[in-house]
Amino acid sequence: MTQFVPVTTCHDCGLLQKISHMPEDGTVTCCRCDATLRKRQRIKPAKSIEHTLALVITALILLVISNVFPILQIQAEGHEMAATLFGCVKYLFTHKMQFLAGLVFLTTIGAPLIQLTGLLYILLPVNFGRISPYAPQVYRLVRIITSWSMLEVLMLGILVSVVKLSALATVVPSIALWTFGLLMFLIAAILNDLDTEMLWEQITPKTQAVEEQKSKPGTQLTNCHNCNLLCAVIAGHESFCPRCKTALHFRKPNSLTRCTALAIAASVLYIPANLLPVMVVRSMGQTEGDTIISGVIYLAKTGDMPLAIILFIASICVPTVKLLILFLLLITVYFKSPWRLRERTRLYRLTEGIGRWSMVDIFVDTLMAALIQIQGLMVIEVGVGAVAFGAVVVLTMLAAKAFDPRLIWDNMERVNE
Ligand SMILES: [Zn+2]
Ligand SMILES: [Zn+2]
Structure with missing residues (x-):
């Protein structure tokens, strides 16, 4: 029979708590921040x-x-x-x-x-x-x-590529x-x-x-x-x-410094990631570069609205929202704000979960470039913007891992003392 630890601290808010009842078929959540403590x-x-x-x-x-x-x-x-x-x-x-x-x-x-x-x-x-x-x-x-x-993200990337390639x-x-x-x-x-x-x-x-x-x-x-x-x-x-x-570690070491440095580096790279082409198409002597946003607009104009929305969410909304949330968390923790602790912890969990979906654009560009290599007719290459974008995805994922959500709650404990 499986034993469970009756006393545990919450990984998201740090609260020490006792699990008095373990449902045979269920999940135990933190009484303070709703994090999943134990899942059977x-x-x-x-x-x-x-x-x-x-x-x-x-x-x-x-x-x-x-x-x-x-x-x-x-x-x-x-x-x-x-x-x-x-x-x-x-x-x-x-x-x-x-x-x-x-x-x-x-x-x-x-x-x-x-x-x-x-x-x-x-x-x-x-x-x-x-x-x-x-x-x-x-x-x-x-x-x-x-x-x-990230196989689920790769699958989405393959499906997007199928739709984009079927036009060619x-x-x-x-x-x-x-x-x-x-x-x-x-x-x-x-x-x-x-x-x-x-x-x-x-x-x-x-x-x-x-x-x-x-x-x-x-x-x-x-x-x-x-x-x-x-x-x-x-x-x-x-x-x-x-x-x-x-x-x-009782708290992740240098959490705020590491997270700030990674988030700033990601924000700086986010500029070339959006301005430089992620995909370059050479066809009939002409060279055309596609940035992330121009790729989305092209899909929307050619009638592939659902696909344009998917790419817009994965490649533009997700990294922007993730960076904004990280900075919001960093600033509120830095100023020891007691504002909406539970909601801020939920925002942290959101940043941890959504970041990987931005990889979709990288998978699409890579697949298209690896497939369309018809010399003299049409050649697709991965643009340098994709390298910057890939770095943004990695840096934001590392920044979310570096952030310690328990710091949000530590401030409240100090205020209450
Ligand atoms: Zn908790
Ligand atoms: Zn261990």
């Missing part, structure tokens, strides 16, 4: 590992198929072209866009591969009652890399398109199935965190930000989570 999956724990393991193996097979076969094939003016995902990465790499190549590789191939092989390495022995060497460290890596796996050529969806679709649902099912708390208990059965330390003077209780174990930290002393070996 629906399947019975004994069956869960076997079930998740089957999903992981299937997903790995699908990932291999998705990378071996082309995603899309196009036919235009007697030419036939096909693009695999790895071909897209190779295209970027050979066209001196190593940063974008690395980013596309990490978010679509590297992260899902590490995530799935890591889970296989941990779950396979657990299924037979054993623990693989370094299992906690591997699971820690899996949890870090999960936020960089005959588009034939290939086998990898369907396997990517399936893979996306499988990974979502795996993450939903996995009872992380239970798995941590199984791979680190002898961990004692709080008991041995809490009697020492000057200790503060906090949950490990990676494995969520309640640990005691002593101010000014470096300590590590006994379960996953992550460095423990």
Whole structure:
């Protein structure tokens, strides 16, 4: 039977609270900020590992198929072209866009591969009652890399590309398109199935965190930000989570400074990202550059309104809103404002969730460029604006990770004292 930690601190507001009742089928939320403290999956724990393991193996097979076969094939003016995902990465790499190549590789191939092989390495022995060497460290890596796996965003990018390409050529969806679709649902099912708390208990059965330390003077209780174990930290002393070996901090170190620096860097790069072309089309001796906004306007004018709205939201609204929210949070925390604490925490959770969707534009530009290479007729290239835009996406994601939402509530506690 799964045990649960009856005392926990909230990862979003820092409140120490006791979970007095754990619903068998439900979710426990923070009594102060509504953050999810504990989520239990629906399947019975004994069956869960076997079930998740089957999903992981299937997903790995699908990932291999998705990378071996082309995603899309196009036919235009007697030419036939096909693009695999790895071909897209190779295209970027050979066209001196190593940063974008690395980013596309990490978010679509590297992260899902590490995530799935890591889970296989941990779950396979657990299924037979054993623990693989370094299992906690591997699971820690899996949890870090999960936020960089963006298959659902890639799927949206592929669908947008199909619509855009069908104006230029005959588009034939290939086998990898369907396997990517399936893979996306499988990974979502795996993450939903996995009872992380239970798995941590199984791979680190002898961990004692709080008991041995809490009697020492000057200790503060906090949950490990990676494995969520309640640990005691002593101010000014470096300590590590006994379960996953992550460095423990009562609050993220230099959170405000790091977040401000990253948000400013993202804002500066946001200017070239919008002014420079993200896609360059060379056709019949003419060269035309498309910026993010001109691409959206073109789609709206040619009657693809739903697509124009999707791209407008993902590429223009999301980064702008995210930067505005980050600055709002930074300024209000800096001035120790007691204004709307719960709503500001919700805004923080929103910035964490939406940022990845801006990658859609990068995936569309890369796919179009990798496919349309008809020398002498039409060649599409990824513009330098896309590099700046990719950097904006990465920097805003890092800024959101650097921000510690508990700082919002710390000020209130000080006001009340
Ligand atoms: Zn909370
Ligand atoms: Zn930990």
